Amino acid sequence: MSGQVRCQDLLASLSDYVDGVLDEALCREIEAHMAACPNCRVVVDTLRKTIYLYHQMSKEPATLPSVVQERLYRMLHLDDYRKL
Amino acid sequence: MDEASVISLEALKQGDRQEFARLVDLYAGQVYRLALKMLNDPLDAEDVLQNTFLKALQSIDTFEGRSSLSTWLYRIAANEALMLLRRQRSEVSLGDSSSDDDHDDEYTPREFTDWCCLPEEEFLTAESRQALDDAIQKLPEKLRIVFVLRDIEGLSIEETSRVLGLSEAAVKTRLLRARLHLRNTLSFYFRERVAERKS
Structure with missing residues (x-):
């Protein structure tokens, strides 16, 4: 524990902090805390990396396997409109 | 993509099959990915995909347009996936919800x-x-x-x-x-x- 922000307080604001939507004054408090608390610094960095990795995954096109698409169109009686 | 410029809600409500096919084209990939991430099983994900668009087709008349079509489809898909997970869990553990x-x-x-x-x-x-x-x-x-x-x-x-x-x-x-x-x-x-x- 160090500074005005405790580790537990930091945890509660973490999503907003890494999403960049946290109040500026609170950001400064968190950064001051992290400068003195290596574990919290690691938690923030690895949390940011975790979210980044999943965002990268989500950037891949969401495509349907062609057999799944074929069965879906058939079930909905839309075969005539299916783009191949 | 701005769905309003792609999909005509009016055409959907009038039963335009081609327009519904365009809706499927636009969102089937995302619905399938959501189901796959939730269920981790391609066959279960396909069930959710098919049920989502079947329910959308059956209830498009009642869609009031208060949310976007994509939000509406995600809501149906999320419910389908959660229902399937709960059904599977109750079959395995007779109602034990400890896994959640x-x-x-x-x-x-x-x-x-x-x-x-x-x-x-x-x-x-x-x-x-x-x-x-x-x-x-x-x-x-x-x-x-x-x-x-x-x-x-x-x-x-x-x-x-x-x-x-x-x-x-x-x-x-x-x-x-x-x-x-x-x-x-x-x-x-x-x-x-x-x-x-x-x-």
């Missing part, structure tokens, strides 16, 4: 290895990608659905709250828990990769 319990110790940070320093290619291996998928499956369902909608499908907090019928505060709380839970799981996995590189 949300314990504080699952998201309280317990591992403090800094694995951000690993080279980028370490995160791109098939094994690492599998670890990312496996970590999602370890999330309790109520956290998993929030995480998939927000961080995989890219919905806003507001859209996620509309899809799930939750308050924005509840979505934010579950998202934080999901992210911390995943960080813990991945930290235990990548800690080994860091140790291997040091040895």
Whole structure:
């Protein structure tokens, strides 16, 4: 524990902090805390990396396997409109 | 993509098959990915996909346009996926809901290895990608659905709250828990990769 922000307080604001939507004054408090608390610094960095990795995954096109698409169109009686 | 410029709600409501096919074209991939991330089984995901568009086709008349079509489809898909998970769980454990319990110790940070320093290619291996998928499956369902909608499908907090019928505060709380839970799981996995590189 160090500074005005405790580790537990930091945890509660973490999503907003890494999403960049946290109040500026609170950001400064968190950064001051992290400068003195290596574990919290690691938690923030690895949390940011975790979210980044999943965002990268989500950037891949969401495509349907062609057999799944074929069965879906058939079930909905839309075969005539299916783009191949 | 701006769906209003692509899909005509009026045509959908009039039973225009071609317009419904365009709706399927536009959103089937996202619905399937959501189902796959929630269920981790291609056959179950296909069931959810088919049921989602079947229900959409059957109830398009009642869609009032208060949300976007994509939010509406995500809501149907999320409900279908959660119902399937609950059905499977009750078949296996006769109503024991322990698999969806949300314990504080699952998201309280317990591992403090800094694995951000690993080279980028370490995160791109098939094994690492599998670890990312496996970590999602370890999330309790109520956290998993929030995480998939927000961080995989890219919905806003507001859209996620509309899809799930939750308050924005509840979505934010579950998202934080999901992210911390995943960080813990991945930290235990990548800690080994860091140790291997040091040895």
